[in-house]
Amino acid sequence: MKKISLVGCGTIGREIANAIYRKIIPAKLVAIYDINPESCRRLKKKLNDISNGVKLPAVCRTLRDAIRPSDIVVECAGQKAVREIAAVAFPMKKDLFVMSVGALIRWNDIIKRAKKNGCRVYFPSGAIAGLDAVAAASLGKVDSVRLITRKPPKSLGLDISREKTVFRGRARDAVRNFPANINVAAALSIAGIGQEKTQVEIIADPKVQTNTHRVEITGDFGRITTCTENIPSPTNPKTSYLAILSAIAELRKIVE
Ligand SMILES: NC(=O)c1ccc[n+]([C@@H]2O[C@H](COP(=O)([O-])OP(=O)(O)OC[C@H]3O[C@@H](n4cnc5c(N)ncnc54)[C@H](O)[C@@H]3O)[C@@H](O)[C@H]2O)c1
Incomplete structure (x- = not known):
């Protein structure tokens, strides 16, 4: 059974740990780490309630200690953490599962370093649908890939009554300008035609209650349009x- 170390015990980290202990992901959780040690302690306590005698993960004080006993390091901590993990994990020949996918296009040496060390980097499709079709389409000629993300204005720090485009440009720049909430642009770029050619539009829209992602692709294969309305x-x-669900589903595939 594959051994997983978890870095980041927040919303996603907790759900992934929970899915491991509930046997939805058939793997062992061997170590947990968070810059906020209280988050680790809280998670361990929760896991204890559902562990049914299964060994609890070690709560680690350093990233290195957390990474050492694992086969796969699961990052749920933020873009900077991806960089920190990559520096430690690849020389130790550990694979990396990334939630903060934006980091992979912000620092494109991460994937190169993984390859050099014979390690794999995984990421989930996240809050969009159809990455499998994007990857397939990109083997042929693709004319355009566009992501149109609509967000409630409040979530972008705006108080407006009419919609406003807050960003329009390359995925590469979207990830730099909105690092906390544009992992979908990164995942779409990596699966498809890359961060320079993938076009992104972020709209503050008072009509939407939740984040909505529309993906439009045209090419020799025809046309794909998907729309995800996220709770x-x-x-x-x-x-x-x-x-969160896509991370659990993807991890399950990887470790099985
Ligand atoms: N791929 C996707 O579709 C997708 C979707 C949602 C969120 N995300 C990304 O996943 C990450 C986690 O999201 P979340 O909702 O669980 O966030 P969260 O804020 O609930 O939890 C993050 C946790 O990571 C810890 N942390 C921060 N920096 C750290 C570091 N350098 N080392 C160790 N721990 C650190 C924090 O203390 C916190 O407990 C975020 O970067 C977010 O952008 C990706």
């Missing part, structure tokens, strides 16, 4: 519930 997770309104 936020109850504990972190910035994180879509579908993103």
Whole structure:
């Protein structure tokens, strides 16, 4: 059974740990780490309630200690953490599962370093649908890939009554300007035609209650349009519930 270390015990980290202990993800959770040690302690206590005698993960004081006993490091902590983990995990020949996918296009040496060390980097489709078709389409000629994200203005720090485009441009720049909430643009770029060619529009829209992602692709294959209307997770309104479920589904595939 694959051994997982978890970095980041917030909304997504807790749900992934929970899915491991509920045997939805057939793996062992061997270590947990968070810059806020209280988050680790709280998670361990919760896992204790459902562990049914299964060994609890070690609560680690350093990233290195957390990474050492694992086969796969699961990041649920933020873009900077991805960089920190990559620096430690790849020389130790550990694979990496990334939630903060934006980091992979912000620092494109991460994937290169993984390859150099014979390690794999995984990421989930997150809050959008159809990445499999995007990857397939990109093997042929693709004319355009567009992501149109609509968000409630409040979530972008705006108080407006009419819709307003807050960003229009390359995925590469979207990820830099909205690092906390544009992982979908990164995932779409990596699966498809890359961060320079993937076009992103972020709209503050008072008509939407939740984050909505529309993906439009045209090419020799024809045309794909998908639209995902996401319900936020109850504990972190910035994180879509579908993103959590997609992480669990993807991890399950990887470790099986
Ligand atoms: N791929 C996707 O579709 C998708 C969707 C939602 C969120 N995300 C990303 O996943 C990440 C986690 O989201 P969340 O909702 O669980 O956030 P959260 O804020 O609920 O939890 C993050 C946790 O990570 C910890 N942390 C922060 N920096 C750290 C570091 N350097 N090392 C160790 N721990 C650290 C925090 O203390 C916190 O407990 C975020 O970066 C978010 O952007 C990705």
